[in-house]
Amino acid sequence: MKDQPILVIGSTGKTGSRIAASLKLKGFAVREGSRSAAIPFDWEQPDTWGPALDGVSSAYVSYFPDLAFPGAAEKIEALIRVAKASGVRKLVLLSGRGEAHAEACEEIVRHSGLAFTLVRAAWFAQNFSEGYLQGPVLDGVVALPAGDIREPIADVDDIAEVAVAALTDARHDGELYEITGPRLLSFEEAAAEISRHAGIPVRYQPITLEQFHDGMAEIAGPLVADVFTEICRETLDGHNAYLTDGVQRALGREPTDFSEFCRRAAASGAWKQAA
Secondary structure (H helix, E strand, C coil): CCCCCEEEECCCCHHHHHHHHHHHHCCCCEEEECCCCCCCCCCCCHHHHHHHHCCCCEEEECCCCCCCCCCHHHHHHHHHHHHHHHCCCEEEEEEECCCHHHHHHHHHHHCCCCEEEEEEECCEHHHCCCCCCHHHHHHCEEEECCCCCEECCECHHHHHHHHHHHHHCHHHCCCEEEECCCCCEEHHHHHHHHHHHHCCCCEEEECCHHHHHHHHHHHHCHHHHHHHHHHHHHHCCCCCCCCCCHHHHHHCCCCCCHHHHHHHHHHHCCCCCCC
């Protein structure tokens, strides 16, 4: 029923903001799930979960900061208990491709007794245009501990479109959609494509995990650095270097190519140099 709200947890994030906007355009009632929302949702304050989930038909679950963080699985389990008590019918979980902690959370949702769809996403293209690598792109050097591995970089717009379909159509119940782009790219190739579309020089600089950790610790502190370094160790080792058909199965079309992402990002001004 379109008048029964859909909760979008993480509604200010890369995927959640797109999902909330798309649902509204399609005429669905949306309850935004963020700390600043009219009915706030905060992962660190479980007493906010019940009011946010009360009366909703389904919920999109994006865990902040990442499912690899300590305590994430326990919070997903607790959220499910509150969701069931609130009468929620379905959960759509955003998961990370090739991450053991994320897949453990998938299993919790799979065995929750609720209807579900699992959206397991590859590395986000938008990390370069509206995430933590936007600044380095503008500075001309993208440094990552990825060596020369190739990644099927996924467009967040594709991820959001799959999630919207899952939230609004029961035909997606019980499905696992693994979302990748249509081709494998090294980060050197990705930087070259960004440079060509943005009209600015951008190069990829491979670094060690230790160098990545030190840089992240300066920005975000040791805990965040520890977790994200382990995510890099786990996912940027080449084992994700293959394509999947999640977009095709969910949406009946091909996934968005990285070059099209670059074209749109450049047109939007994401890589416009400050005057």
